[in-house]
Amino acid sequence: MRPLTVAAAQLGPIALETSRSATVSRLVGLMEAAKARGADLIVYPELALTTFFPRWYFEDEAELDRFYEREMPGPETRPLFDAARDLGIGFHLGYAELTADGTRFNTAILVDRSGSIVGKYRKIHLPGHGEHEPWRAFQHLEKRYFAAGNLGFRVFDAFGGRIGMAICNDRRWSETYRVLGLQGAEMVLIGYNTPIHNPPAPEHDRLSWHHNELVMQAGAYQNATFVVGVAKAGVEEGVHQMGGSLIVAPTGETVAQAVTEADELVVATCDLDLCRSYRDSVFAFERHREPGAYALIIGT
Numbered sequence: 001m002r003p004l005t006v007a008a009a010q011l012g013p014i015a016l017e018t019s020r021s022a023t024v025s026r027l028v029g030l031m032e033a034a035k036a037r038g039a040d041l042i043v044y045p046e047l048a049l050t051t052f053f054p055r056w057y058f059e060d061e062a063e064l065d066r067f068y069e070r071e072m073p074g075p076e077t078r079p080l081f082d083a084a085r086d087l088g089i090g091f092h093l094g095y096a097e098l099t100a101d102g103t104r105f106n107t108a109i110l111v112d113r114s115g116s117i118v119g120k121y122r123k124i125h126l127p128g129h130g131e132h133e134p135w136r137a138f139q140h141l142e143k144r145y146f147a148a149g150n151l152g153f154r155v156f157d158a159f160g161g162r163i164g165m166a167i168c169n170d171r172r173w174s175e176t177y178r179v180l181g182l183q184g185a186e187m188v189l190i191g192y193n194t195p196i197h198n199p200p201a202p203e204h205d206r207l208s209w210h211h212n213e214l215v216m217q218a219g220a221y222q223n224a225t226f227v228v229g230v231a232k233a234g235v236e237e238g239v240h241q242m243g244g245s246l247i248v249a250p251t252g253e254t255v256a257q258a259v260t261e262a263d264e265l266v267v268a269t270c271d272l273d274l275c276r277s278y279r280d281s282v283f284a285f286e287r288h289r290e291p292g293a294y295a296l297i298i299g300t
């Protein structure tokens with residue numbers, strides 16, 4: 001048994017005008033509640049420090065800068081790291097990163113119980129569009145506001161296991177899980193901000209929850225790993241974003257799931273050794289995969 005008690009910390013809306021420090025206090029409150037429920041690790045969503053700003057077109061790039069972190073931790077996020085260290089709990093945090101050379105990434109970090117950053121990921125699959133498209137009820141300008149991640153999909157030794165990270169749209173691509181699975185991932189952490197309405201394909205809207213669960217259940221089962229998906233949910237600045245935060249086992253079964261679209265902790269104790277039941281049989285990659293037949297997947 002290698003139990004890891006994880007808390008998926010689903011967030012309700014974050015308003016445009018909410019201060020960083022107010023949001024950090026909200027996150028610290030959830031961290032204290034997660035600790036009280038025995039969690040070793042709390043997982044916050046994608047872009048958990050601000051409203052989901054890619055829903056707007058900003059003419060003036062300078063207006064964008066307010067949403068990005070230049071340092072992590074910085075003065076306003078330091079209280080989260082201090083709380084983690086004081087409580088002895090690790091965390092995953094999604095945020096908008098502005099690097100010293102001026103590059104913008106949609107980023108997530110993994111922080112251990114001592115408050116040290118032990119892993120970092122920058123979102124690779126950027127959905128949406130790059131130019132202002134006024135026909136849309138709301139924009140989805142991630143291709144404009146972020147560069148594609150340059151760190152690859154990586155797995156980190158932490159919390160007694162192999163922990164991988166991905167962000168939002170990444171969860172819809174089977175390659176994401178396989179690249180992490182080939183590195184022995186035992187738990188994949190994925191924050192998301194998912195509008196229920198997808199302007200280019202409104203006929204998909206009714207299937208938002210089905211697709212959300214489908215992709216993470218498939219990714220977990222096919223790669224013998226736990227998957228933790230965590231939403232920023234609710235009607236945020238007029239856009240309805242789905243909840244459905246969940247913890248999926250390597251069996252492909254949903255262990256626990258959110259039932260609101262507000263701040264909600266979804267907690268489960270995951271035995272990381274359960275991965276072996278699949279990794280040593282049906283998904284013993286070294287015995288059963290046929291990479292010689294997969295060349296098309298690598299194709300550009």
Ligand code: ING
Pocket residue numbers: 127128167168169170172192193194195196197198
């Ligand atoms: N959001 C969405 C996601 O992949 C999206 C984009 C919405 C894709 C609806 C398909 C349908 O969940 C982010 N932030 O990637």
